[in-house]
Structure formats: structure tokens, C-alpha cells
Amino acid sequence: MNAKLKIRKVLSGAQAAAEAMRQIDPDVVAVYPITPQTPIAMQFAEFVNEKKVHTEMIRVESEHSAMSACVGSAAAGARTMTATSSNGLALMTEVVYIASSTRLPIVMNLADRALSGPINIHGDHSDAMLVRDASWIMLASENAQDVYENTIMAVRIAEHKDVLLPVMILQDGFITSHSAETMYLFEDETVKDFIGEYNPKYSLLRTEQPITIGPLDLFDYYFEHKRQQIEAMENAKRVIKEVFDQFSKLTGKTYNYFEGYKTDDAEFIIVTMNSSVGTAKFVADEFRKKGVKAGVVKIRVFRPFMDEEIVKLLKDAKVVAVLDRAASFGSNGGPIFHDVRSAFYESEKKPKMLNYIYGLGGRELSVEMLKKVYSDMVKVNEGIKVEQIQCLGVRD
Numbered sequence: 001m002n003a004k005l006k007i008r009k010v011l012s013g014a015q016a017a018a019e020a021m022r023q024i025d026p027d028v029v030a031v032y033p034i035t036p037q038t039p040i041a042m043q044f045a046e047f048v049n050e051k052k053v054h055t056e057m058i059r060v061e062s063e064h065s066a067m068s069a070c071v072g073s074a075a076a077g078a079r080t081m082t083a084t085s086s087n088g089l090a091l092m093t094e095v096v097y098i099a100s101s102t103r104l105p106i107v108m109n110l111a112d113r114a115l116s117g118p119i120n121i122h123g124d125h126s127d128a129m130l131v132r133d134a135s136w137i138m139l140a141s142e143n144a145q146d147v148y149e150n151t152i153m154a155v156r157i158a159e160h161k162d163v164l165l166p167v168m169i170l171q172d173g174f175i176t177s178h179s180a181e182t183m184y185l186f187e188d189e190t191v192k193d194f195i196g197e198y199n200p201k202y203s204l205l206r207t208e209q210p211i212t213i214g215p216l217d218l219f220d221y222y223f224e225h226k227r228q229q230i231e232a233m234e235n236a237k238r239v240i241k242e243v244f245d246q247f248s249k250l251t252g253k254t255y256n257y258f259e260g261y262k263t264d265d266a267e268f269i270i271v272t273m274n275s276s277v278g279t280a281k282f283v284a285d286e287f288r289k290k291g292v293k294a295g296v297v298k299i300r301v302f303r304p305f306m307d308e309e310i311v312k313l314l315k316d317a318k319v320v321a322v323l324d325r326a327a328s329f330g331s332n333g334g335p336i337f338h339d340v341r342s343a344f345y346e347s348e349k350k351p352k353m354l355n356y357i358y359g360l361g362g363r364e365l366s367v368e369m370l371k372k373v374y375s376d377m378v379k380v381n382e383g384i385k386v387e388q389i390q391c392l393g394v395r396d
Contacts, residue, residue: 005251007185013176016144016183017083017109017169018043020151022053023191026107027078027198030058030069034088035121036173037111041083063088067095067106074104075213077203079155082106085173086113089127093134099166100135101229102213105158106166108136109151112274112325113173114361122362123173125274125325128302129335135229137167137236138303140273145183146300147171149247152186153255155195156243162235170302172275172325174362186250194250233304240301257301257309262288266295268377269314269351271340272323273299276358276365280323283370294374299336307343314340317351319377323392325359333389352380358392369393 011019017040021029029048031041048057058073060066063084074080084092089110099106112128114120128138137157139150147169154167171177186194202211217225237257244255261281263269268287270280277298287294297313314320322341324334331338337355344350356373359365369392376386 004190005184005186007187008182009185010180010182011144012039012178012180013141013144013147013171014039014111014178015043016148017151017171018047019185020148020191021081022047023186023188024079024081024152024155024195025053025192026055026081028056028058028070028073028080029082030060030066030073030080031082032060032063032066032084032088034063034085036113036123036177037083037085037088037109039177040109040111063092064095067092067099070106071095071099071102071104074099074106075102075204077200077205079198080104080106081108083109083111085111086121086127087116090115090130093131096131096134096136098214101225103164103229103232104166105164107151107154107158107169108166109147109169109171111173111177112170120361123175124360124362125170126327126360128168128170129326129328131168132303132335135165135233136303137163137165137233137240138301139167139169140299140302141169141171141176142274142277142298143176143183144179144181147176148183148185149251150300152191152194153243153247156246157236157240159198160239160243161201163232163239165229165232165236170274175275190250194247237304237306255300257306258313259298259300260313261296261298263295263297263313265293267293267318267381268321268374269295269297269317270321270323270370270373271297271299271310271314271336273302273336274325276323276325279365279367280370283367283374286371287374292374292378302336305339305343310340310343311347314351315347315349318381319354320351321354321356321373321377323356323358323373327357327360337389353388354380354386355389356392357390363393366393
């Protein structure tokens with residue numbers, strides 16, 4: 001354990017997000033409560049009340065208002081953060097697009113939860129997938145430790161002059177947000193030194209340097225501004241790795257867009273993100289004991305999606321199973337499956353691929369289910385026909 005990551009605590013994922021926010025001490029937090037994000041807002045409100053931060057916390061009347069306030073705050077030059085879940089994200093989606101199009105480095109924690117209807121308050125990734133093309137950088141979190149570290153790194157990534165895009169940190173609702181685990185924090189000064197002072201180049205409050213924010217932008221310039229967003233997301237690929245490498249010097253750990261677990265010689269690999277990674281690692285270990293060369297690829301960066309990196313990790317596998325905790329209705333498989341399979345389009349060497357839709361509405365992903373996934377991959381390699389796209393753990 002690196003000496004600088006040395007404060008041992010037992011925290012939930014929601015508390016870990018709030019602790020990172022406390023240490024970052026943003027200028028403004030505008031937030032509206034929604035299950036299972038509420039503990040993030042509640043814990044941070046306590047920090048504000050106890051004067052442990054200097055943050056102006058704005059209590060708004062809806063999630064749409066929360067992101068609208070964040071846009072105004074960030075446009076005025078304030079370091080700005082928020083958090084939400086599920087239908088709250090759906091309500092604020094109009095302004096989520098405005099935030100990225102206006103190139104505002106807002107950082108938002110998302111406690112992933114199923115979208116209605118039917119009404120469901122438990123975790124899946126349908127809310128994150130709703131905005132996967134909204135030009136937000138998206139960092140995925142296996143556990144509370146990841147939530148904490150991703151939140152800190154997100155500030156540096158978002159505010160980089162070559163990026164200036166908002167960042168979303170994903171954690172599984174209830175599974176991560178409400179489950180307490182042992183983790184390690186930095187001392188406050190370490191975080192402050194790492195993120196540095198925020199000094200935006202442009203601000204609405206600099207009257208000597210007038211700018212326009214959110215103008216009417218028709219066919220004369222709209223396309224050019226979208227092209228700039230495309231370039232910013234391309235720049236983010238480089239900047240994310242730079243920030244990961246700098247953060248690694250503090251923690252002694254390695255960070256990457258995709259992080260392989262026992263993938264060096266793996267023939268059968270599960271690709272997944274968020275809390276499912278830990279269960280997949282456990283099952284991979286069980287199959288290794290049986291002589292099956294099993295591995296796991298953890299997605300840390302979902303947007304931008306790094307085609308070259310995922311191909312590098314998976315190209316020598318015989319069979320790959322992609323796990324999606326969201327359905328992409330009317331298409332062939334889930335959203336992560338689309339990205340992974342598309343990445344291999346130009347490759348001469350490619351593994352066989354399976355896709356499993358799992359855990360919708362918070363349904364538990366069990367060890368037995370993942371044993372079936374690895375067993376299916378072994379069957380495919382032996383020439384036995386297995387349905388390529390399946391719903392895992394659903395009743396007939």
C-alpha cells in the first residue's frame with residue numbers, strides 16, 4: 001500500500017463519492033435527491049452543514065434544475081459537481097447534452113438504477129446507456145475504492161484544456177452505493193495538490209472578456225461545434241491515460257481503459273463493468289482450478305471507447321462473453337456487446353463472441369450464472385452450438 005493512500009475506512013460507494021467530493025471541495029454542488037443516489041447528496045449536505053467544505057450547495061426542485069444550475073455555475077467559472085440516478089438522469093437529459101455541448105467540465109456521480117416502467121428502484125445500467133452518446137466521459141467503478149479514485153481523477157480529466165468535457169462516474173445502485181466495505185483514502189492535502197486550483201480560460205463573469213454561452217446555433221456553425229466535441233473526445237483518450245499514469249504514482253496501482261484479470265494466457269474471457277467484475281473474477285479463479293484458462297476484462301472507461309485497447313486484450317482468446325446490464329431494444333445484443341464486436345470488425349484474428357443480458361431491475365448476478373457463462377464458452381470452443389445472445393437468470 002502506497003504511503004499516501006493510507007486512511008483506512010469502512011464506507012459505502014455513496015459515502016466514498018461524498019468523501020471524494022469533500023476533499024475536492026467544489027465551488028458549487030447542485031443536486032436533487034433520488035434513490036439510490038440520495039446518500040451522496042445527504043452525506044455531502046452534512047459536510048456543508050458542518051462547514052467541512054466551502055461549497056455553495058444549491059437545493060433545487062428537480063434534476064432538470066440541478067443540471068441547469070450546474071451549467072450556469074460552470075459557465076461562470078466555478079468548479080461544479082452533482083449526482084443523480086435513473087429517472088432523475090432521464091429528466092435532466094436535455095441539460096446533460098447542453099453541458100457537454102457547452103464544453104463545461106462538470107463532474108457527476110451516477111448511482112446506476114433501472115429506468116421506469118414498471119417502477120423499479122434497483123440497479124442496472126439502463127440510465128447510463130441512455131446518455132452514452134451525450135459526449136460525457138464515463139468512468140465505471142467496480143467497488144467503493146474505484147468510486148473514490150475515479151471521482152478524484154475525473155476532475156483532472158474534465159478540466160484539462162484539451163478536453164473540457166463533463167465526466168460521469170458510474171457505480172451500481174444499492175450493490176455499490178449502499179454496501180459498506182473497507183477502503184483507503186488520501187489525506188485531504190494530497191487530493192488538493194493532485195487536482196490543483198481551477199482557473200478556467202473563459203468565464204461569464206469576466207466582463208473584460210465577454211463571451212456568449214448557449215447561443216442559437218443553426219446550420220451555419222452547429223456542425224463545426226459538434227466536430228469540436230468529437231475532437232475533444234479523441235483528445236480525452238490521451239488525457240485520460242496521462243491522468244491515470246500520474247494518479248498511479250500516488251497509489252502504486254495501475255489504471256487503464258480496460259483492465260485485464262488473468263488475461264495473459266486466457267482462452268475464455270468475460271467482459272463486464274461495475275460491481276459484476278468482482279464476481280466474475282471469483283468465478284474465473286474457480287475455473288482456473290479446473291484447468292480452464294479463464295479471465296476477466298474490467299471496463300474502467302466506457303466513453304470514450306478504446307477499440308484498439310479492447311482488441312489487444314481479447315484477440316488471443318478463443319471465446320469472449322460480453323455481459324450487459326441493459327438491453328438495447330430492437331437491436332442485436334446489448335450496448336457493450338455492440339462496442340466490443342464492432343471493435344473487431346477490421347481484425348483478421350477475432351474470438352467467437354457471446355452476449356448475456358443480465359441483472360435488469362437489480363436482479364442478482366450469482367456465481368452459478370457466471371459458471372454457466374464460462375461453461376457456454378467452453379462448449380462453443382468444442383463446436384457445440386450455443387445461442388449467441390441470451391438473457392441470463394430470467395424466468396421462462
